[in-house]
Amino acid sequence: MQFKLFKNNGLFYFFLAMFVLFSVTTLGSATQKVPIRFDDYHGYTGTATYIKEVAKAYPDITTLLEIGKSTMGRPIYVLVISNMKTGTTIDAHVTLRNMRKEGIKNVTPMNPYQGKPGFWLCGSTHGNEYTGTEVCLYCIDKLVSGYGSDEEITRVVDDQTFYICPVVNPDGLYNSLERGISQRQNSMEKDDDEDGKVNEDGPDDLNGDGHITQFRYKDPKGEYVIDEQDPRLMVRLRRDEKTEKELYSVIREDKDNDGDSKRGEDSESGIDLNRNFPEGWFKGTIAGGQGDYPTSAPETHAIAEFFTNHSNILMAQNYHTSGGFTYRPLGTAPDSEVHPKDVAVFDMIMGKKYLEIIGEEVPEAWQNPEKLAKLKAELEKASKNKYAKARGYELPRGWRVSYDEEKDEPYNYGMATDWMYLQLGIYALTTELWNPMNDIPGFPQYEGEDARINVQRALLKYQDEKYGGNLFLPWKKFHHPELGEGEIGGWIPKYSGNAFPGEPLINVCEKHWQFEKFRAGLQPQIVITEARAKAITESSANEANTTQKGDQVTIQKGKSKGKYKIVEVTATIENKGILATHVARGATLAGNREDIVWLIGDRDRIAYLQGSPFQKLGVIEGTQKIPGYTPRGAPPTEEPQRQRMMFFYPGFPMFQRGPSYGPTEVKQKGPKRAVKWLVAVEGDATLKVIVTSQKGGTAVKNLDIQ
Numbered sequence: 001m002q003f004k005l006f007k008n009n010g011l012f013y014f015f016l017a018m019f020v021l022f023s024v025t026t027l028g029s030a031t032q033k034v035p036i037r038f039d040d041y042h043g044y045t046g047t048a049t050y051i052k053e054v055a056k057a058y059p060d061i062t063t064l065l066e067i068g069k070s071t072m073g074r075p076i077y078v079l080v081i082s083n084m085k086t087g088t089t090i091d092a093h094v095t096l097r098n099m100r101k102e103g104i105k106n107v108t109p110m111n112p113y114q115g116k117p118g119f120w121l122c123g124s125t126h127g128n129e130y131t132g133t134e135v136c137l138y139c140i141d142k143l144v145s146g147y148g149s150d151e152e153i154t155r156v157v158d159d160q161t162f163y164i165c166p167v168v169n170p171d172g173l174y175n176s177l178e179r180g181i182s183q184r185q186n187s188m189e190k191d192d193d194e195d196g197k198v199n200e201d202g203p204d205d206l207n208g209d210g211h212i213t214q215f216r217y218k219d220p221k222g223e224y225v226i227d228e229q230d231p232r233l234m235v236r237l238r239r240d241e242k243t244e245k246e247l248y249s250v251i252r253e254d255k256d257n258d259g260d261s262k263r264g265e266d267s268e269s270g271i272d273l274n275r276n277f278p279e280g281w282f283k284g285t286i287a288g289g290q291g292d293y294p295t296s297a298p299e300t301h302a303i304a305e306f307f308t309n310h311s312n313i314l315m316a317q318n319y320h321t322s323g324g325f326t327y328r329p330l331g332t333a334p335d336s337e338v339h340p341k342d343v344a345v346f347d348m349i350m351g352k353k354y355l356e357i358i359g360e361e362v363p364e365a366w367q368n369p370e371k372l373a374k375l376k377a378e379l380e381k382a383s384k385n386k387y388a389k390a391r392g393y394e395l396p397r398g399w400r401v402s403y404d405e406e407k408d409e410p411y412n413y414g415m416a417t418d419w420m421y422l423q424l425g426i427y428a429l430t431t432e433l434w435n436p437m438n439d440i441p442g443f444p445q446y447e448g449e450d451a452r453i454n455v456q457r458a459l460l461k462y463q464d465e466k467y468g469g470n471l472f473l474p475w476k477k478f479h480h481p482e483l484g485e486g487e488i489g490g491w492i493p494k495y496s497g498n499a500f501p502g503e504p505l506i507n508v509c510e511k512h513w514q515f516e517k518f519r520a521g522l523q524p525q526i527v528i529t530e531a532r533a534k535a536i537t538e539s540s541a542n543e544a545n546t547t548q549k550g551d552q553v554t555i556q557k558g559k560s561k562g563k564y565k566i567v568e569v570t571a572t573i574e575n576k577g578i579l580a581t582h583v584a585r586g587a588t589l590a591g592n593r594e595d596i597v598w599l600i601g602d603r604d605r606i607a608y609l610q611g612s613p614f615q616k617l618g619v620i621e622g623t624q625k626i627p628g629y630t631p632r633g634a635p636p637t638e639e640p641q642r643q644r645m646m647f648f649y650p651g652f653p654m655f656q657r658g659p660s661y662g663p664t665e666v667k668q669k670g671p672k673r674a675v676k677w678l679v680a681v682e683g684d685a686t687l688k689v690i691v692t693s694q695k696g697g698t699a700v701k702n703l704d705i706q
């Protein structure tokens, strides 16, 4: 009775809202229950320890999942971050008509957090590209420690679900950092040199200093010379470049361990996980480390399975290193395969923000989308790139596709981002983190063909000043068992290629946290803004008479007594988020389902006269018009919902369905749907409206019949 009273009382909600608001604003500054520092890399072990501690310290907003194991048996973790006390999924409300016999388990119930828009973040798909692992940890820290004190963070953790997988490739990362052997691939056993033995000839720490660096030796056929400006650096000659200087060869610190006169040709390194995803998978003749079939790697398999079971993911980021730019889809196919609306979302919304954050120039067309037609006409003459001409702009350095538009050639195959976008309808990105010129304040800017060596020189100087020269090992004489006299030295592999720990790494982390927080702010959010159930019968309720002619039902009040009341239910469903509930290919994509609204009650005690138990809503648009995109065809109209009449028979069982009965389709466009049902309710059976959007969230409203 009390409960019902509250439900009817608007004041109660007002006080509840005030209380929540008050709590949020008075909790004070962020509380970091698990401290984290970024003055060195966490590696696999450090990452696992950290996320376990976070899961323990924040049980209300985190769940730690083990989604699979690597080849060497190391767990692959996903830390789920979301308010665990909120959220619901449709399977919690629809009871199965034919429950299976005891002992036979039904489908695993969904977790409440699967009923919120999902956001995937991952790092270290390539084991030696661990800057992304650090960015994942940084984002975890921001989300959990900002929850309850930062309004924006609190909102995204309440309304969304973050799936953060800091280490996709545990073995590659473990070997790269904890063993000091840089390893891009996983550790699937592979007989690289086809001698019947596996992993018998990897690199070696020849001088036993704990690092596998480089060996340089004088070699008339060598392609390197010592740098004039900084003799610690080796400069590779350009093709056909002549020199009077002494020539050198530079190899990884290594010897021949299996007597086949080759060095390091069969290491633990297995296959490339970012070539093993089931989209545009390799079908050529040259082996590229892609594996025997798509998802043949346990790590890729675990991710594919996870995505299949977590179909609420709309945003994804796959962090790699290095370069300081982002690949948006596609790499296996040209831009003509991406829907123009998605091109606009990627470039004009996400790309624009990304370039602003990394501090690079935003193309004119993205700043002024209204000039697109004019810019397109200009580019028609100026460019040879047909994809750029179709878009109206060239893609900038910082925001690109990996497909080679100049040569009209795919970049590669079996990549995560393409799979996520093309098959699952996810705004997936691959960001190559770390560009010293952007990420170290005051770092000199270089362009042109000498940029690479100039950056190396400046980095070397920077580590002399800020890190006491400890990131680079000075060259020391060494007698190589096969190559003779030479020197061992160079960048400690741990620090070459990834953001330097400390300030540079924190800069990288902060920028990408800002960018992903921005993207979280674009997610759709489906809410029921209004839902009412009104009894059409008189106040004594249990009176109604109906007559039926064809598929028309006539309800007359008070003529004779029945044990039911006729109830009209109306509901308004809105997407309060910026983006639509699906990418542009929407529900036509095999992995996607359109948004649905249910009216649920006791099946034996309610009958649907108008409107089916669930009605199909299509894809609900977001609140923002997409810049630079004009939909083809007629502009969207607010077409009223068409109702389907049902056959109606008085008596019990009172109602029978017409022969061609199917779900009602609500043909309305835009960010709003107004839906309606007419139901016959026996006695005081309860009703609720549930809207379920695969990626826009699930919301419930209980109805009091008025």
Ligand SMILES: [Zn+2]
Residues within 6 Å of the ligand: 126, 129, 320, 321
């Ligand atoms: Zn990579």
